[in-house]
Amino acid sequence: MMANVITEIRIERLTEDNFNSHSLDNFIRHQVVTECLRNVDGNWLLLPISFVEEWSLDKCREEASAIANNLSGNMIDYVCIVNNLGMRKFGFR
Numbered sequence: 001m002m003a004n005v006i007t008e009i010r011i012e013r014l015t016e017d018n019f020n021s022h023s024l025d026n027f028i029r030h031q032v033v034t035e036c037l038r039n040v041d042g043n044w045l046l047l048p049i050s051f052v053e054e055w056s057l058d059k060c061r062e063e064a065s066a067i068a069n070n071l072s073g074n075m076i077d078y079v080c081i082v083n084n085l086g087m088r089k090f091g092f093r
Contacts, residue, residue, distance in 0.1 A: 008081075008082070009080060009081070009082055010080070010081045011078055011079070011080055011081075012078065012079050012081065013076065013077070013078055013079075014067070014071055014077040014078065014079050015071060016068070016071050016072065018079070019064070019067065019068055019071065019077075019079070020064070020068050021061055021064050021065040021068050022061065022064065023064050023067075023068070024060040024061065024063060024064040025057065025060060025061070025064075027055070027060050029053065029054060029055035029059070029060070030052070030053075030054050031052070031053045031054075032052050033049070033050060033051050033052070033053065034048065034049075034050050035047065035048055035049065036049040
């Protein structure tokens with residue numbers, strides 16, 4: 001079986017028409033963290049702190065709602081759509 005091959009990437013601005021509080025329902029947040037920046041006595045240090053971050057459906061909806069609620073405000077977000085497999089969000093404020 002052939003692995004998914006990226007053949008198309010589109011960048012689009014998120015709007016109220018293409019993003020809502022359920023847009024991240026199929027998003028899988030699984031991030032293994034082994035180091036974290038921490039401020040120690042006014043200095044930023046990269047420390048060996050390990051944990052795994054995983055989002056539940058409720059957390060995905062909480063994050064999506066926060067994004068959706070700011071789309072008409074001062075927040076600009078973009079989405080990267082890969083091979084029409086769905087949305088992969090990245091953005092900035």
